[in-house]
Amino acid sequence: MTLAPSTRARPDDSGRPVPPGGWLGWISTTDHKRVGLLTAATSLVLLLLMGVLALLMRGQLARPEETFLGPHLYDQVFTVHGSGMIYLVMTPFALGLGVYLVPLQTGAPGIALPRLTLLGYWLYAFGALTLLAGFATPTGAHAAGWFSYPPLADAEYSPGTGSDLWIVGVFLAVTGAILQGWAVLWTILRRRTRGMTMLRLPVFCWAMIATCLMVIGAFPALLAALTLLAAGRADASLFASNAWNIGYQHLFWFYGHPVVYVMFFPYLAAVAEVLAVFCGRRFFGYRGTVLSLLVFAALSMSVWGHHMFATGQAANDYYSLTSIALLVPAGVEYFGMLGTVLGARPRLRTPMLFALAFIPQFLIGGLTGIMVGTPVIDYHVTDSYFVVAHLHYVLFAGSAFGLFAAVYFWFPKVTGVLLDEGMGRLHFWLLVAGTNLTFLPMFALGYLGMPRRVSTYAAFDGFGTLNLLAGIGAALLAAGMAVFVVNVLRTLHARRLGRARPAGDDPWDGHTLEWATPSPPPRLNFPADRPLPPVTSFAPLLDLKRREGSRA
Amino acid sequence: MRRHPSAVVVAGWALLNGVLLAVLAVYGESPLVYWLWGGVVLVLALAAAAVLVSSRSAPDQHVRYRVPDRGAGAVPPAAAGLLLVALGFVYGHWLLCVAVPLLGVSAALAVRGTTARER
Numbered sequence: 001m002t003l004a005p006s007t008r009a010r011p012d013d014s015g016r017p018v019p020p021g022g023w024l025g026w027i028s029t030t031d032h033k034r035v036g037l038l039t040a041a042t043s044l045v046l047l048l049l050m051g052v053l054a055l056l057m058r059g060q061l062a063r064p065e066e067t068f069l070g071p072h073l074y075d076q077v078f079t080v081h082g083s084g085m086i087y088l089v090m091t092p093f094a095l096g097l098g099v100y101l102v103p104l105q106t107g108a109p110g111i112a113l114p115r116l117t118l119l120g121y122w123l124y125a126f127g128a129l130t131l132l133a134g135f136a137t138p139t140g141a142h143a144a145g146w147f148s149y150p151p152l153a154d155a156e157y158s159p160g161t162g163s164d165l166w167i168v169g170v171f172l173a174v175t176g177a178i179l180q181g182w183a184v185l186w187t188i189l190r191r192r193t194r195g196m197t198m199l200r201l202p203v204f205c206w207a208m209i210a211t212c213l214m215v216i217g218a219f220p221a222l223l224a225a226l227t228l229l230a231a232g233r234a235d236a237s238l239f240a241s242n243a244w245n246i247g248y249q250h251l252f253w254f255y256g257h258p259v260v261y262v263m264f265f266p267y268l269a270a271v272a273e274v275l276a277v278f279c280g281r282r283f284f285g286y287r288g289t290v291l292s293l294l295v296f297a298a299l300s301m302s303v304w305g306h307h308m309f310a311t312g313q314a315a316n317d318y319y320s321l322t323s324i325a326l327l328v329p330a331g332v333e334y335f336g337m338l339g340t341v342l343g344a345r346p347r348l349r350t351p352m353l354f355a356l357a358f359i360p361q362f363l364i365g366g367l368t369g370i371m372v373g374t375p376v377i378d379y380h381v382t383d384s385y386f387v388v389a390h391l392h393y394v395l396f397a398g399s400a401f402g403l404f405a406a407v408y409f410w411f412p413k414v415t416g417v418l419l420d421e422g423m424g425r426l427h428f429w430l431l432v433a434g435t436n437l438t439f440l441p442m443f444a445l446g447y448l449g450m451p452r453r454v455s456t457y458a459a460f461d462g463f464g465t466l467n468l469l470a471g472i473g474a475a476l477l478a479a480g481m482a483v484f485v486v487n488v489l490r491t492l493h494a495r496r497l498g499r500a501r502p503a504g505d506d507p508w509d510g511h512t513l514e515w516a517t518p519s520p521p522p523r524l525n526f527p528a529d530r531p532l533p534p535v536t537s538f539a540p541l542l543d544l545k546r547r548e549g550s551r552a
Numbered sequence: 553m554r555r556h557p558s559a560v561v562v563a564g565w566a567l568l569n570g571v572l573l574a575v576l577a578v579y580g581e582s583p584l585v586y587w588l589w590g591g592v593v594l595v596l597a598l599a600a601a602a603v604l605v606s607s608r609s610a611p612d613q614h615v616r617y618r619v620p621d622r623g624a625g626a627v628p629p630a631a632a633g634l635l636l637v638a639l640g641f642v643y644g645h646w647l648l649c650v651a652v653p654l655l656g657v658s659a660a661l662a663v664r665g666t667t668a669r670e671r
Contacts, residue, residue, distance in 0.1 A: 024625075027628050028624045028625045028627060028628060028666075028667065029624065030619075030620070030621040030624045030667070108614070108617060109617050109619055110617065110619040114619075114620060114621065114624070115620070115621075115623065115624050115626075115627055118624060118627045119627050119630060119631055122627060122628055122630075122631030122632075123631050123634065123635075125631075126631055126632070126634075126635040130635065130638075130639070161642055161643075164641070164642040165642060168635075168638045168639060168641070168642060171638060172634070172635060172638060188558075189558035189559075189561070189562070189603055190558065190603065190606055190607070190610070191614065191617070192612070192613050192614065193613060193614060193615070194613045194614065194615050195613065196613055197557070197612075197613070198557040198558060198561065209561065213562070213565050213596070216595070216596075216599060217569070217592045217595065217596055218592070220592075220595075221588060221592070224588075230641065243584075246582070247582075247584050250582070250584055250585055250588065251584075251588065254588055254589070254592075294561070294564070294565055294568070295568070297565070298565055298568040298569055298572060299572070301569055301572065301589070301592070302569075302572040302573075302576065305581075313582075314581075315576065315579040315580060315581050317579055318575070318576050318579040318581075322572070524619065
């Protein structure tokens with residue numbers, strides 16, 4: 001029998017206490033749930049902003065020779081959209097999810113290093129503001145793309161403070177991510193409750209281990225790259241040497257490829273949890289999936305050079321070999337997901353719909369990733385819309401669908417109320433239609449030769465129809481996101497008025513420990529009068545329900 | 553090592569990175585890459601050592617926890633101070649005149665232990 005964790009909070013006998021419910025209580029909180037919520041909510045707001053920027057781009061490209069956005073403004077918009085989605089939305093949301101859920105899933109009353117976790121949030125929030133403040137500078141925001149290669153990003157070709165603010169903003173946001181990554185990793189490794197052995201950790205926690213190992217291993221390389229870029233902007237002669245131009249690319253992509261998996265594993269794991277819960281069975285192939293996550297993460301540290309095939313200055317054979325080797329662990333994970341679903345009678349609620357759509361859509365992103373990881377194909381499609389399509393299938397059709405599966409799945413735990421199912425389904429179908437209508441034509445555009453990052457194209461290029469389709473898809477995406485925003489705001493408003501549909505503590509028949517505590521969970525996660533159930537496997541609540549069922 | 557599985561996970565992952573780096577050396581790359589990835593393997597090895605030291609000094613799983621929250625009020629001013637230090641590289645080092653006092657306030661709040669009383 002596992003004992004419930006007793007908590008021994010230090011008596012607060014010094015310093016001026018801050019009221020818990022006020023804004024001061026929120027901004028200086030050490031409650032991992034509040035920090036996780038702040039991180040996730042900030043990134044969701046930024047997601048909407050980045051979506052608006054995407055709409056501006058699709059509007060500009062919907063017709064040939066359009067002049068709605070000038071070339072320089074277009075460059076700023078795609079740079080901030082790409083930077084924002086990666087540094088400020090998908091990565092922080094993934095870590096915020098970990099900050100919120102990991103202590104609950106491991107049975108701990110709090111996160112390790114809570115003050116550093118909070119500092120991580122504030123550095124991220126200030127970093128986001130700084131990056132966006134570039135739009136208010138006389139020369140506008142940074143405009144050299146999310147990876148900002150020198151010499152394009154140096155002071156000669158990208159003058160103005162907008163670029164400097166971009167460097168500062170990204171530096172702060174990534175530093176915040178590293179701090180939160182350490183906290184989440186330490187919590188899983190060293191703060192587990194009794195009975196929670198490493199091989200009884202939920203799949204989500206294992207995904208967070210792999211994610212955080214990549215964060216602490218790879219993210220400092222970006223800080224080094226940004227420092228190099230800042231030094232090069234101060235002293236232009238630095239980038240006169242090709243060694244540092246290529247050196248920057250190595251530093252950047254050493255971060256830039258693992259971050260793709262940082263933006264993928266937590267969402268994959270959220271999908272895995274959703275599939276298992278809505279199929280009413282434990283996740284298939286648990287040990288294989290755990291091993292594949294760790295191998296996948298290690299391999300992901302070795303493939304960065306495939307982004308540099310076209311430079312002719314990378315060991316192409318090695319990077320191509322490791323990139324293709326990624327298929328093996330990815331296949332194991334897919335096998336696990338399919339094995340969980342096949343033969344089951346799934347309940348098709350909104351989180352499950354998003355999780356099911358994740359499987360084929362991410363597959364398209366993954367398989368085209370293998371294509372661009374092969375030098376002969378990469379030479380043909382590099383810097384074309386094919387790459388844009390590939391990365392959006394990975395990060396939007398894949399990860400963002402995992403993100404929404406997670407939001408719909410854990411929203412009742414976080415708030416105590418359920419989102420509206422009908423609006424959730426509408427959101428889902430608009431997103432499925434919009435995603436595929438927007439990004440599928442981009443494969444063809446890239447194959448036909450449309451380069452990425454061009455603000456317009458000529459009518460005789462023949463790109464008009466496919467771009468128009470992508471524009472219509474983007475409008476559907478906007479409609480879907482509007483439905484989501486209305487759903488969330490309406491539900492929260494009804495909750496405030498006491499009219500929302502209460503979710504109960506375990507509305508989905510969950511498998512992991514967070515569903516054994518009230519919704520929303522109390523400050524120390526598990527109330528003293530409700531001891532934790534025995535941790536007998538990675539799905540302790542499923543075990544408990546089955547035991548109770550067999551007893552009955 | 554079965555008694556310290558969490559340290560084994562981190563050490564194993566560092567080792568896997570080391571193996572992949574060794575294979576890269578067979579193919580040949582620029583010296584920067586070896587320094588970069590080698591440094592990361594070293595950081596991961598240190599992280600594994602830290603987990604091992606922690607595992608040896610406390611149980612692998614817990615029934616009693618410490619939930620530290622003293623001095624959390626120092627965090628927002630510390631973050632604002634760090635932001636101003638970073639902005640000093642853009643707008644000039646005069647911003648340190650604001651950043652340093654802010655970091656001082658943060659240090660004072662940390663020492664005083666100001667925190668949100670959350671229940």
